[in-house]
Amino acid sequence: MSRRHKRLAIWAASALLGAAALPTAVSTAAEPEPGTPAHLPSPAAADPAYDVLVFSRTTGFRHSSIDEGVTALRELGAANNFTVTATEDAAAFNPAGLAGYEAVVFLSTTGDVLNASQQTAFEGYINAGGGYVGIHAAADTEYDWAWYGGLAGALFRSHPQIQPATVTVEDRAHDATSHLGRTWQRTDEWYDYRTNPRTTAHVLASLDESTYSGGAMGGDHPIAWCKDYEGGRAFYTGGGHTEDSYTDPAFRRHLLGGIRWAARLTEADCRPETGYTSLYGPSGSQGWKQAGPGSFSDSDATLTSQGGLGLFWYEAKEYKSYSLKLDWRQAGDDNSGVFVGFPASDDPWSAVNNGYEIQIDATDSPDRTTGSVYGFKSADLPARDAALNPPGEWNTYEIRVEGERLQVFLNGRKINDFTQTDPARSLQQGHIGLQNHGAGDDVSFRNIRIKELGASTGPREGAITGIGAKCLDVASGASADGTQIQLWTCNRSAAQKWTVVADDTLRALGKCMDISGGGSADGTKVQLYTCNGTGAQKWVPQANGTLRNPQSGKCLDASGTSSADGTKVHLWSCHTGANQKWVLP
Structure with a gap:
């Protein structure tokens, strides 16, 4: 069992504790039909076997290409060592049912396709490390579910007629686009989106609006992107309206790369990127x-x-x-x-x-x-x-x-x-x-x-999170010298807004995070104090996730390996345990 499968299995088990069993029946895919689709470069090494759920329920417009999409995904699976289960039964969205899949593909879904409990189950699946792949009208889905809008990256607004266009390939390292040249000529139905995903997702490809009629996003028109989202991975492509898309070897390889990345078979930098x-x-x-x-x-x-x-x-x-x-x-x-x-x-x-x-x-x-x-x-x-x-x-x-x-x-x-x-x-x-x-x-x-x-x-500002996803917090929001620094449930208050400054200080409420008395003994109090430029106020992030004070050679530590509200933080010998791992803004 893979580490991700273990995480999902633990999530599924905990989600079901004390509750009645939820329905797990799904439509089981037939064996892939024989075929010899054209191939572009395949993954460098054979992937271990994994499982993908393809969900294509529609409560709005139904795309005639869905059947071709399912067939293409089954053939990709047969050639690349993953099994495909295709369903339009929303009952598949329960913890036990989802836990067996490395990725879930929303294939031109439209409208409201999941009820409240099914939405909760899918959120839990992503939080536990699951993968999402959205194809075309997956962006025309669940407009009233804000979490899903964040997962998909952007939602559909309008489209002109089907026509050829030039796709600019912005990222040629991601497995979904590394097989492509700098531009990609395609015919499809080109969506405009309600928002631009560039600030929250990593754009893989965009449309050159000068090469077709009706583009309405002002010249910056992302059409495929990826993002890490609340513990899971999300990939979306706006292509896939036409039946011909699913016999196009380049588009098939594009889908395969998105699935592989979402299922954690390959790695990529999917952080938002601007200004380069x-x-x-x-x-x-x-x-x-x-x-x-x-x-x-x-x-x-x-x-x-x-x-x-x-x-x-x-x-x-x-x-x-x-x-x-x-x-x-x-x-x-x-x-x-x-x-x-x-x-x-x-x-x-x-x-x-x-x-x-x-x-x-x-x-x-x-x-x-x-x-x-x-x-x-x-x-x-x-x-x-x-x-x-x-x-x-x-x-x-x-x-x-x-x-x-x-x-x-x-x-x-x-x-x-x-x-x-x-x-x-x-x-x-x-x-x-x-x-x-x-x-x-x-x-x-x-x-x-x-x-x-x-x-x-400028400096970076925001929350500093640690064990249990709790935030580094100034006790009671007080700014007096000597106020204890602690863990607390994240609440976006000023007591949890830290500024990471180039001089290696961490500042909140106008003061610095400080080691009491400049001490170096295990258990020395970490407090808020007037900034004074001493070594007691220097904190250097390490590659292993710890925050190290160079003067003492020791690390910021949540006492007792606890994540309870009010847990005091102090100085301790560095050991890279979970209570010494911190995520800075």
Whole structure:
């Protein structure tokens, strides 16, 4: 049984405790009919067997393509090791019934399709880690259920007539879109949505409204997206109105990638993304230069290393506070890396000796493996392993540099948090580059983009959550020096609104989170206190989720491993237990 199946089974069992059994009958899918649909690139390795529920109930307009959609999904399942159960019986939405599925597909559902208890069951399924895939009219569903609107990402407003259009593929790393070029020509019924999902979801593809008539979203028109949602995963695509969609190999592969991601068979960075500038894309290599031997080939704005040992570096500008994102893929057991913080030089060894390399080579030693700061700090290996896609599939790095702090995110999950202390080096200004390691080390890169952070981005504000999803809270909302910091049910009050400041302080009610007396003993009180710039008020997030006070070398800890309201937080030796894991805004 997979970890997700265990989580869902525990959720289903707890949901049924003390209650009468709910109906579990569903329409069982027939065995997939033989067929040899055209294929595009398949997953790099065979997936373990899993199960998908396809739900196509309609109480409004019914799409004539639903039958073709069910057939296509069954054929995809037969070819890719997942079983499909197709139903229009809403009674399938009960805890026991849903717990057996890695993903639930809403296939052009319309109107109100679930009653209140069924809605509660589906919310519980997603909260327990379940996956949702919405196809086309899944956005024309459950308008009065606000939770579902958040899950789907956006709801239907209108559409013009069926016509061809150009789809701009914004993310070519996600498994649903990695097989596509930079643009995708399709004929479909193109939905306009009531809201733009870009600020709450990660947009995979959008419509070029200049290529068809009737688009009404003002030029920014997402049409496929993904998001993490309340413990689960949600993928939506606006395609799929026409019967022909379901015989189109590219659209079928698009659906397969969405299902695989929702079912946690592949990883991706599905955090919302805005404000990035492309450094290497359709316009080519302007501003880039090769140092040392070897080179990179370019095919469809995809760079692939050739020979080496050399460095392809961006000489046009130095950066000092930024978020660098790029997509990468290994062909096999290959070696490469991303360099940051090095001075301009035509000698690739200058980057090695003066900068920092974020490694790509999952089989190397801990301080030289994928996600490590090469030779300086290993990645959080359990987190890295959980986030890493295998050779043949794309991965996304975010390398975030702020001052002398370097954080590494792999497919949206933080796997390294490193602070530079070498007086001969500095992250506060430097160039970025891609390594071509040597003959036979074939690593590809796509969609290299950067967002400069700077002072204009301001501090981050919001809740800090810990064990039991409780919030870090200033007792009674008092601002007096010495007020205890505690856990409390999240309530969005000012006592739970924390500001994460660049000087490593955490502030609420105009004061700082502080270690009483600057102590270092286990159990020392953590309190609110007037900000004074001392080491007792410094808190540095670690890759393993802890908040560490560098002066004492100890961590913020919820006493007694409790999540009860009023649980005091204090200083304690770091051990990475659940009561020392914190999520910052």
